[in-house]
Amino acid sequence: MMGRLFWPLTAAFFGLAVHLVTVLYMPGLMFQRSLSRLTEGAKPNSFFVMKPENQSSLVPTATAQDIVGLCLLDFAKGTVVISAHVPQTLWRLAIYSQSGQQVYGINDVQAGSGGFSVEVARAKSLLQQITGKPDAEDAAQIENVGWHAEVPEAKGIAVLWVPVPDALQRNALESALKDISCKVK
């Protein structure tokens, strides 16, 4: 009986493994390949404005008329702080984990004024939470820089989307956005 079921069961488990690789590993691989192509030459933890023709290849909701700025977050060297003074216009900052999950978002209305600062850190693992310092001590280490976000993975992506309300303002907006800071604290 067991002998007859061996190969069907093995095939079922093998099929399940292939299914999981297809849905878990392959999309990540393809995303990383595409991201590397679109951000060729960009350093981690530095803010840059994407080429208009590439924007919709990464951010499906963006058009070539919008401005999209990126910061490839890498927490290997510590917490990253994104600080900006965005001109009075519509904008949204979204922070994604490496696996594409949005972990944080803020827009011009929520920020109140044109300036904002977000401290992005890697979330502690369960083991670190158990063996680490108590929360009160951790809280004392966080400077009051504005907002705080945690990413559950070692890398992430911060995306600033700014629709351009008037084509004549594009150059001025792009220049202003290039001053956005994204660096290790």
Added chain:
Amino acid sequence: MKISLGSAFLLGGAVVGYLTGVNALSRSGQVAADGKWMQGRVDPKNPNALYALGHFRQDGLLPPANGALFYTRLVDDDGNSLRSSCSYQLSGPQPAARWWSVSAGDVAGGKAASFSARDAVLTSDDQLNLALTRRAAPGNWLALPDVGTLRVALVIDEPYPTPKGGAVPLPSIKKLGCE
């Protein structure tokens, strides 16, 4: 004989696993919205969110940010594929949102031309009429790129009031003619 039988089982399992994975990724991340429009989204509360994320990531895309509604459409009101050699009229209420845009490009979303809230001239009752055609048209005009089969995307950013159950009124796309 036993080895070849085992190999056949494994190969069959691999093929089935791969095909079901690809099928699940292509079907996830999109939900039907108002007839012909499909909404692309990732609902983190949905147990299939992993598949929905994979749907975007396999195309190198980040999922739409929270607050941005992302709709795509491949067919006109009669159910025929949208083609760049044809002319269409997109009509409906102006999206009640902080920002919106309509873009038309190839089925993968590339080579797209766009038209946004900044460009729109509305009728007195806040209706949006937008000509989608390769030839210059009076009023609101989105010049279609020469891509063959078209995909039209509608992005509504921060709609107000916040829709309950995705009940955002979406425009129709009526074919006017083909070259």
